[in-house]
Amino acid sequence: MSGPLSGLRVLELSRILAGPWAGQLLADYGAEVIKVERPGRGDDTRGWGPPYLKDDAGQETAESAYFLSTNRGKRSVAIDFARPEGRELVRRLALDCDVLVENFKVGGLAKYGLDYASLAGEHPGVVYCSITGFGQDGPYAGYAGYDAAIQAMGGLMSITGGPDDLPGGGPQKVGVAVADLMCGLYAVTAIQAALLHRRASGRGQQIDLSLLDTQVAWLANQAGNYLIGGQVPGRQGTAHPNIVPYQVFATADGHVMLAVGNDSQFARFAELAGRPQWADEPDFAANRARVRNRERLLPLIEAVLRQRCTDDWVAACRAAGVPVSPINDLERVFADPQVQHRRMVRHLTHPLNTRLPTVANPVRFSETAVEYERAPPLLGADTHSILSERLGLDQDQLSRLAEGGIIQAMD
Numbered sequence: 001m002s003g004p005l006s007g008l009r010v011l012e013l014s015r016i017l018a019g020p021w022a023g024q025l026l027a028d029y030g031a032e033v034i035k036v037e038r039p040g041r042g043d044d045t046r047g048w049g050p051p052y053l054k055d056d057a058g059q060e061t062a063e064s065a066y067f068l069s070t071n072r073g074k075r076s077v078a079i080d081f082a083r084p085e086g087r088e089l090v091r092r093l094a095l096d097c098d099v100l101v102e103n104f105k106v107g108g109l110a111k112y113g114l115d116y117a118s119l120a121g122e123h124p125g126v127v128y129c130s131i132t133g134f135g136q137d138g139p140y141a142g143y144a145g146y147d148a149a150i151q152a153m154g155g156l157m158s159i160t161g162g163p164d165d166l167p168g169g170g171p172q173k174v175g176v177a178v179a180d181l182m183c184g185l186y187a188v189t190a191i192q193a194a195l196l197h198r199r200a201s202g203r204g205q206q207i208d209l210s211l212l213d214t215q216v217a218w219l220a221n222q223a224g225n226y227l228i229g230g231q232v233p234g235r236q237g238t239a240h241p242n243i244v245p246y247q248v249f250a251t252a253d254g255h256v257m258l259a260v261g262n263d264s265q266f267a268r269f270a271e272l273a274g275r276p277q278w279a280d281e282p283d284f285a286a287n288r289a290r291v292r293n294r295e296r297l298l299p300l301i302e303a304v305l306r307q308r309c310t311d312d313w314v315a316a317c318r319a320a321g322v323p324v325s326p327i328n329d330l331e332r333v334f335a336d337p338q339v340q341h342r343r344m345v346r347h348l349t350h351p352l353n354t355r356l357p358t359v360a361n362p363v364r365f366s367e368t369a370v371e372y373e374r375a376p377p378l379l380g381a382d383t384h385s386i387l388s389e390r391l392g393l394d395q396d397q398l399s400r401l402a403e404g405g406i407i408q409a410m411d
Contacts, residue, residue: 003029003368010101016044018184020070022129024073034386056352061352063352077386100129127191135208136208145212154212154219251309256313260323267279268320348375
């Protein structure tokens with residue numbers, strides 16, 4: 001690979017989403033990512049379906065769409081490290097890698113000698129990223145953490161969904177596992193920062209990253225509103241706490257997301273709406289006033305937007321430089337001309353399907369383009385090659401390990 005992280009070797013001892021998402025991003029950027037999985041089962045998400053991939057003959061396979069969406073670019077090694085021989089193999093692989101990503105419970109890898117303290121004694125340069133639900137210390141450190149629970153505990157569900165007193169109101173979780181995904185993103189940035197520190201100092205370090213900390217950190221302006229303003233924010237549906245109008249409105253045939261971000265945009269919208277006087281009224285002219293008077297302004301906007309269809313409003317607002325968008329389902333998302341122009345779907349050659357669709361990495365490097373060459377691996381697809389290349393095991397040794405159930409191989 002020729003990406004910006006080319007030459008970096010990563011050992012991934014993680015499953016589900018946060019750790020694998022970090023591993024996939026590192027692979028996208030050119031790192032060699034070796035994913036260690038359990039023989040016979042692999043990553044839990046391999047069984048999280050339907051849907052499952054169909055092969056070139058149209059027959060359903062055992063490869064889940066969930067697993068395929070989070071493990072591009074990796075090599076799979078199936079090793080049972082609960083057994084001493086398997087443990088030694090993983091330890092040797094870890095000593096051969098620059099980075100280790102794991103999401104076991106606190107202390108869960110110590111009994112195998114695969115914790116940071118054990119490995120750093122032999123490999124002081126290792127960057128060891130530990131992802132847990134609640135961190136390496138504190139009263140919740142021993143608890144398991146899952147995305148939905150973290151969205152609830154971390155405040156996100158308290159500000160997501162409609163107000164309790166409206167039909168359909170109440171707490172909602174976001175439609176994808178955002179706490180996991182954001183944790184994976186933070187992991188990648190932290191790993192790269194630690195690698196820069198290692199380049200300067202020669203020393204690696206452990207990264208202690210938790211789902212709960214991550215969720216609290218990216219409450220962003222909502223957290224700031226509370227900490228500075230002292231008011232506990234509630235659920236406002238699609239509305240923005242600090243900007244008006246900035247929410248979903250019904251049209252004659254559907255809905256639009258109107259996202260007016262400043263006063264000049266509001267003036268242009270008022271003109272389009274046939275209500276230019278709104279931009280001159282003291283209660284509406286400035287965003288500060290619109291936020292304070294939202295209960296008066298929003299019904300006026302709603303009445304106007306219901307008079308024309310979604311496509312008319314989108315075309316008119318875009319022409320006038322007023323941010324507005326249709327609310328697309330995923331079929332429309334992937335049919336959108338901008339999404340298609342940006343090639344947000346890339347097809348990879350998978351052993352079971354020669355045109356496996358995957359969602360592209362959104363980063364566009366001018367010099368080191370992301371390469372889409374390695375499809376998500378079958379379980380144990382690279383066991384023999386990795387153990388041979390990196391640890392020097394010969395065929396007799398590999399056969400003995402496979403016969404003893406310590407490894408599983410497809411290569």
